Amino acid sequence: MALAARSFRRRHAANRMPNRLSIRTQIALVFTVMLFLVVGVRVVSFRIDSKLIKAFEEIVLVDTPRAGILTELKFYARRMEDEALRLSGSVSTSSISDSKERFAVLFKEIREAGRSYAALSQVENAGSFEFSSAVRASAEEAASLVDILSRARSSGRTGDPSYAAAERQLEEERKELLSLVDRRLAAESEARELKSADVASLKRLAITLSVSVLVFVILSFSYLVFFILAKIIRSIKKLNDAAHDIALGDFSKQVHISSSDELGELALSFNAMAKSLDDAEKARRGLETVASERANDLAKKAREFQEAEIAVTNLLEDAKESEENQRRQAASLKRALDEVHKFASIADQERNTYLLLVASIGEGVIAFDLNRKVTLINKVTENILGYGADELVGGDFEARIKFVHKGKKPLEPEFWERVLREKKPVSLSSDISVVTKGGVEIAVSLVVSPVIDAKDNALRGAILTFRDVREERQLEETRVSFISVASHQLRTPLTSMRWFSEMLLAGDAGALSEDQKHFIERIYEGTDRMINLVSLLLQIARVEARRLKVEPVSTDLKHLTNGVALSLKANLDAKSHKVVVSSEPADLPPVPIDQEIFWQVVQNLLSNAIRYSPEQSVISVSMVKKGDLIEYSVKDQGIGIPDDEKSRIFEKFYRAENALKYVPEGSGLGLVLVRSLVEGWGGRIWFESKEGEGTTFTFTLPVAGMERRQGEVSIAI
Amino acid sequence: MDKKPVILVIEDEESLRDAIRTKLASSGFAVLSAMTAEEGLEILEFHTPDLVWLDLLLPGMGGFQFLERLRKEDKFKNLPVIIVSVSASPEKVQHAFQLNVVDYIVKSQYRLEDIVKKIDSLLPNPHKK
Structure with a gap:
């Protein structure tokens, strides 16, 4: 068996084509590709995500605070204007020094703002450093100018042309500050726009990637299912059909699967198996034929041998026979005699038993043969009919025994003929009576059965059994008349009660009081109920008595x-x-x-x-x-x-x-x-x-x- | 004055006969009553009533036997008879109509008043109350 398997594989190894993709490889490829894609996409999207996060971080941590600082600076510039105005209107020393203080605070704040701006910007934006320095410089300038102006005011030298110039310069500084801030705001706005464009394009990229991956996954799965799975299922079905045929004994079916992958191999193996089974079946049949021929030969030889044996035995027996014969004959004669004696006594015993049984039967028994001659009667028959056995046995059945049906003539011969002809028992239980020796009619119920010899199914005669049913009939009569008497006796007084109540209610015996009327109505209803009850009882009794x-x-x-x-x-x-x-x-x-x-x-x-x-x-x-x-x-x-x-x-x-x-x-x-x-x-x-x-x-x-x-x-x- | 119509009642039960007599009398009929069919035949020898009220279950000669005897004589061939009996057996009803009765009434199903009304509708009675 193992040898056969090895040579099989060798023979079919040549049929394998390793350069075509097997199904396993195909599936593996599909999954590998999908895996790489998913991983690749994940990596790319990770990068996109990082970029997006970075951009948002900037906006939150840098751009927005910076915008806030710029707004603050504009506000400070406004305050500068206010303060300058206030300074130009201050006269007292205290108000001038107050003003100077406020300016100092203001400039400090402006410088702080500039520094903060620079701190937020870090390396990314060179322009921000410039801006920061410019702002601080501007603040310094403005501070020194305020110094000059306040000193001039304190000493009362406001009429000096240098004072006016200083005032104008202060105003210039302020305007310079404002324009710096404005330029900065514009620059930031530009930068922000570029950033949003960036973010938008990143988002688009992310979406495109997800969609493409989804599409590809769907396509791969479709390929998997429709091409690979469907092919597998088709091939399985073909194999299943072929296997079914083989199971039914048809080994000639071949499976055709054209692909050169595992399924193709399976088909080839399957076909080879079918062919082997076919060959085996043919071989088996050949063997069977041979075996049966041999068996026949053997049987024939055995018969011949037997015949020869018998011939020899016969010859031997003949020789012994004559001597044995005489001896045996004597013995068998003696045995036969013994058997006969034995059977005779058994038969005698059985005969006695049967006679006893028949005599003891509680019903009358009369047996007669095909010629209607009485062959047997029992004691009960003698008692009922009043005839002795000697008077009846051997005589004609109808000579002494008279059965009367429905008061008419005795039972017709046709009745007996029917029993004998149809070989079936017949019974009569109603309106039958028998006439005794003394001429008295006694009600009986009888059954006549054919006597059929079990050995040859031949009719030997008939046997009649009958019994005295006078008491039973009496009981029936009593019951019957009871029911009808009860019926009449019960209903008559009820009808009387009903009619009299009715007449009372109709006023035939005089007018009634309300109470009297009420009482009599009750009596009337009670009577009605009783009448219904009695009727039902009687009907039920009739049904139950089977009448x-x-x-x-x-x-x-x-x-x-x-x-x-x-x-x-x-x-x-x-x-x-x-x-x-x-x-x-x-x-x-x-x-x-x-x-x-x-x-x-x-x-x-x-x-x-x-x-x-x-x-x-x-x-x-x-x-x-x-x-x-x-x-x-x-x-x-x-x-x-x-x-x-x-x-x-x-x-x-x-x-x-x-x-x-x-x-x-x-x-x-x-x-x-x-x-x-x-x-x-x-x-x-x-x-x-x-x-x-x-x-x-x-x-x-x-x-x-x-x-x-x-x-x-x-x-x- | 018109004579009252005469009804011959043949009913063996005393109490029932009593009730029937009372009701018929109070409805304007004259009543002759008999306990047995034989008594009824005797009465008929002397007087022909306008209608016979016949019970079936009678001692001695039965209701049907009486009716058959009646129908044998020409004088009574068409004498109206209504049977008032306890039995509702269809054979009895059929037999009764074969003997040309006017109606067959089952006692337990009818009120006395209704039976009397039936009789009323059969006979002209100027003394009706």
């Missing part, structure tokens, strides 16, 4: 719903309620349902919606087809059901707290009946509710409708 008949008829659900709403019109109007009926799809096809039952359910739900909603609410009824079910919902905007009472809503007589307060005369049975009815047709019922906002009851009805059911009564009372 309810279901007679489906194709019905338009929306139409029926509107009918129920119409029958409740008085209640709806009394509370200004509105009922909205809708369906999805809009043209819901009719469904086969028992209209009485469905009416009960819808009426109950709508009544509840009306009773538990405040005035002017809307009650929405919707029917939605979902697959093979229809979801029927009644939604109200009423008092809702509190969360902690939701689990008990379907309990008999249960009323939620808020419901009790809102409608005190409710029975707590309406929903019990609704649920029984819904579940009776295989539907489900549930609700969603929020206290204070409303409740939605939903039940399901199969699109195929309700199943027909035989029953004694309907749900209508």
Whole structure:
């Protein structure tokens, strides 16, 4: 394996082209260039920054104070004028000396200003030194002139022409000072302008540099992404596709990457790998073929060997056989005899066990064969029918055993034929009786099953089991009549109470006092409540006793719903309620349902919606087809059901707290009946509710409708 | 003076019969009452009423049996009968209308006054109060 790898690399080394840039180098180059640029720019901008800082420093530390000094000097010049004027007007010795003092101070200040100016200027500006010296010189001159003038004034020699000359000279000095300052100001202003121009151009340079760098960085990155990255991604995709093909077993796919960098190399390596895999696969297949041929050869040889072996063994055996034969025959005969004895006794035992079992079965058992001859009966059968086993077994089934269905003739032969033909059990449990030896009819329930031999699936006959159901029927009868008697007995006195109360209230027995009227109204209401309660109880009892008949008829659900709403019109109007009926799809096809039952359910739900909603609410009824079910919902905007009472809503007589307060005369049975009815047709019922906002009851009805059911009564009372 | 219309009431419950009689009388009707269907038939031999108020659940001969007997005779073929019963079973209602009753009223659903009003609308009664 290692050898192969080495020769591979040698073979492909020639394909490398070192003078083209590999991807790594390209990336490295880009980054290096960018690095240099960023550093270079930083250095340059650093220098620009230094220059800018220097310029600002100058302005703050030098130019501005200098300008300030010049302004001061102008001010001093003004003061000189004032002082000169004052001096020319002073006469007393004291005022003259005062004036002289003030002049001295002034000149001192001027000289100070000049020195400060020079100090600020340092080496940079030769002109400033000149200026400073000139100012100081001027001040000296002026000082000596003031000296002369003050002396002249003190000694009273103001009329001298030298005095006037001195005065004129003083004025000249002052003007000289002023013009010096002005010239200096102009020079400084010029210098400042040049400096700002400098600063401005530096700023422009800085901006240009930043922008160029930004542009270059963006370009470099774009190059990186679009050229280099995109190329890498494309190549990866090509490789991925090829790898995928190889994974699926197709080794012939080659990857074409034309560039001569790492990606190109990768492609070449990949292709070589694919080719190796291909070669390996071909070699493997070759080997497989060879191996299977060899295996076939071996198998053939093995068979030949086996055959030879068998031939030899046979010959040997033949020799021994004759001797052994006789001995063995004797032994096996003895064994067979023993087995037969054993089986005989087991069979006997089993037979006895089965007979015992059959005899012990608590129901009557009669077995008969294909010719309808009785083959077996048990004790219970003997007891019920009054015949002995000897009288029945072996005889014709119908000779003595008579089953009667619905008071008509005995069960038709077709019934037995069906069992035998369809090879399935058949049971009859209603309106069947059997006639005893003494001619008495006894109500029974029976099941007939075919007897099929497990070995060859052939019919051997049938077996019938039956039991005496007289007691059960009796119980049923009692329960049935109880319900109907209860119905009548309970409702008659209630109706009587109701009618008499009604007559009292109508004044048929004379006028009533307010109190009497009030009391009787209470009696009347109580009676009404009882009547509702009794009706509901009876309906629930009927559903639970499974006596309810279901007679489906194709019905338009929306139409029926509107009918129920119409029958409740008085209640709806009394509370200004509105009922909205809708369906999805809009043209819901009719469904086969028992209209009485469905009416009960819808009426109950709508009544509840009306009773538990405040005035002017809307009650929405919707029917939605979902697959093979229809979801029927009644939604109200009423008092809702509190969360902690939701689990008990379907309990008999249960009323939620808020419901009790809102409608005190409710029975707590309406929903019990609704649920029984819904579940009776295989539907489900549930609700969603929020206290204070409303409740939605939903039940399901199969699109195929309700199943027909035989029953004694309907749900209508 | 016009005769008061006569109603034959066949109802086995004493208290109910009492109430019905009182109400009908106070509404200006003359009332004949019977406890059983057999009694009703006996009364009919002597007097033909203007309307029969028939309960269905009767001891002995039942309401439907009575009605069938009634309809067999020409004299009573078109005698107006209203059935007032506790049962609301649709089969019974259907059977009743097949036997040509004028109305079928379920006791628990109706006020006595309303039943009487119905009867009123069926018969002319100059003695109405």
